[in-house]
Amino acid sequence: MTTTTLSDQEQILIVDDDPSLLRLLGIRLAAAGYQVSSAENAKQALGMLKSLQPQLVISDLRMDGMDGMALFEKIRLSYPNLPVIIMTAHGTIPDAINATKQGVFSFLTKPFESQELLDTVEQAIRLQPHTHLSQHQTGNEQWRESIISRSAIMSALLQQAKQVAKSDFSLLIQSQSGTGKELLAKAIHQASDRCDKPFTAINCAAIPEQLLESELFGHKKGAFTGAEKNHIGLFEATNGGTLFLDEVGDMPMSFQVKLLRALQEKEIRPLGSTDSVKVDVRIISATHQNLQKAIVNQTFREDLYYRLNVVELELPPLADRREDIPLLAQHFLAQSKKQSNHQVKGFSKEAMELLISAPWPGNIRQLQNIVEQSIALSSESMISEAQIRNALRDKTAQLPSFQEARDHFERDYLAKLLNITAGNVSQAAKIAQRNRTEFYKLLNKHHLNAEAFREEKAD
Template identity: 40%
Template sequence: MVATGAVLVVDDDPAICVVVGEALRRQGHKVKIAGSIRERSLLMDSFAPDVLITDVMLPDGDGLEGVADILERKPDLNVIILSAQNTLNTAIRATEKGAFEYLPKPFDLNELTRAVSDAIGTRADNGNEAVDSGLPHDGLPLVGRSPAMQEVYRTIARVLSNDLSILVLGESGTGKELVAEAIHSLGQRRSHPFVAINMAAIPRELIEAELFGYEKGAFTGAHARTAGKFEQAQGGTLFLDEIGDMPMEAQTRLLRVLQSGEVTTVGGSKPVRVDVRIIAATNKDLSALIEENRFRQDLYYRLNVVPVSLPPLRERREDVILLARHFLERAALEGLPRKSLADDAAQLLMAYHWPGNVRELQNLMQRLSVLSRENVIAADILRHALPLEAVPSDHGAPAGQLAQAVREWTKRQLGVGLGQSNPNLHTGLLAVIEPVLLQETLASVDGNQIRAAGLLGINRNTLRKKLTDYGLDPLQLRLND
């Protein structure tokens, strides 16, 4: 049985108001619509909603402003924030203001209706306590607007006010340490040390000494008592990078420390009380390591209280250009020559598979900032900077031109592009154009879906769905077949 109640929807987009309002009414909710902060204020008292859904960018101001005051007057109210400003900053601000949920635009309607039902069902137990980090949140290290990154932002925002252990998962170069730094610098331990240790970079026989410290004379070269990483991070955060490379014997001692909150140095006998938040990270499959008896299952459960999964860059292609421009701008702020990306270069970046993930893209943009003689980075410059096997072959150009031509024609005729939806778009016309475009594009890149998605300007998941919808087999769409 779906919990029902009164919902106030605040958004200046009439289409969103109509769609959201109708979906909520069908679930039995009473719904009122407002298009501005002023209208929201007028309806708050007369309508008395159980849930407030509000956009951030409203015609008369910031929709987040005033939310904390509303919650102070109406502590049983739950607030759901919608925003097209899909950044970590917005997610944190929404959490600080006491929001029940934050959903980036474009949002999933089913997810929104579920959030409303959850908010109504739990409003009696929700204290709506706003947590203010006291930070301006400018210059945050994480960049991206893809759905996968939005989920990362929401998770980070939710863990800032607690000390739960966090396990960050992701391939090398995806930004795992950036997540740890963001959680620390924005959380309640930010005034204390952030200490990082890379398990893969330390000899096995020295890991325990590095983590727990050692006494004078404990081993050859131990000339004085030395505090370990746990003691150095006292009151702050200890980041255990590449935790999957930790030897089993060190895992046993680490588990004992996490359970007791006490550290005993190598060669010592008196335990030292430590108070640190643990954030671990790995690019390995810990479940597989557990099956192989190379990682302790009980330690895994201790570390994996809140998992944060970072997607590889090839699965968040909508973020590639945003990241590239961010790195070029940051290089300029650091004193390097200011550069910009040409359209053909942006297309090439989208088609590349990025085995080194965000770190590879950052290094490439820094290198081009220094070495490129041109102020505008074009595709021919990128072709010399990327590995030869990664550069799309010349026969990929016609498909890109065809995709661009179809998108431009569609925009002129109906006001939309391939990856967009419009109720005025004739489905019969789309059914004729899309399959041909998909087939020609995939054939031109020898069936490579990643490159095809980049040329078409859509993400890989969207491409796969379209192939399924039209019954196309990518294995058969090759030039040589």
């Protein structure tokens, strides 16, 4: 066994029973900046995997004892995300097809050019997740085990998140929809001193205004029609823990002042009660909206903004952390295997390249949908580029979030009212069964100008 250490980056394990070829391949790869280890047979290679944790295995197909495909099968059982390149001097088209169908990353026929080898190695490492980075979340890293990433931008964010987790400061997570805001909030809770207490999440945009106060503060029996028994609100139920307010930017203005008071006084008053209840809750909130712009538009209270935004964390969109796409895609593939009996083993090189280069307006949520749809419709062992391309074109694979769909409906509804009434706000508000002040706030929220509809009607 030999090892050449010229890089702290990618580790490659070469397996071949020909010592001269092992030496030649080691020289070529080390010269390209890789850290190279070698094994003279498959059994020796399997013994090295656990301690070596390579990012790639290159193996000869024909070897004494266990051959390259048998080695690949063993590797796949313990390290399903680890890419394997098979070399052979006896390469045939059926061999190559069979190997790639079973999940081998690539198939090189000897003799091959140095550049062909280096291009294939570079693709394998770039397109596949680094197994050891995603598997060994132990010790003091368990708090973030649900966050799958190897990108530098996420590493910096998680370091900052861990640092502020130990405090009781309120946090605001700013990001696009579908980026995993709740996962980050849960990770922060796990890293905090409140980790043994409840973590509770609520989507402020998904609950009607009249129910939001009851959900958060609770109510007494008879407080309103339908209140048939006492109800403990989430503040009280989460006492000692962390309360995650998702899409806080969509919280009704009328309730914002009540939330501000609860945060300032550290107490809540259930609906229908005359008594206040002391609560000890750490608040993490999140939004895809620009709250500073919302303050200017008078749809979000400035005093509440500063109460929630003691520390702000910006969660990057998937397009800014593309190196995480292979990790995430393999994770969703593994998840689907647990939920069904499908035989899909991986992604073709072309499919993974397409996943990495796609725009991802729906971020991680959209990526998960694309992967799951491709798996469900796949009849082969490897997901192809064509399947990914079809899924990306399929509008059902890019379903908007509930909030996005509601905003779209709300804007269309308001525009239709203004068009019907020729921009008469009083008449439109009456049809919508809203007072003029509230109706104007809705128009401002969606940047609709009633005057423009009067002009259109006049034309």
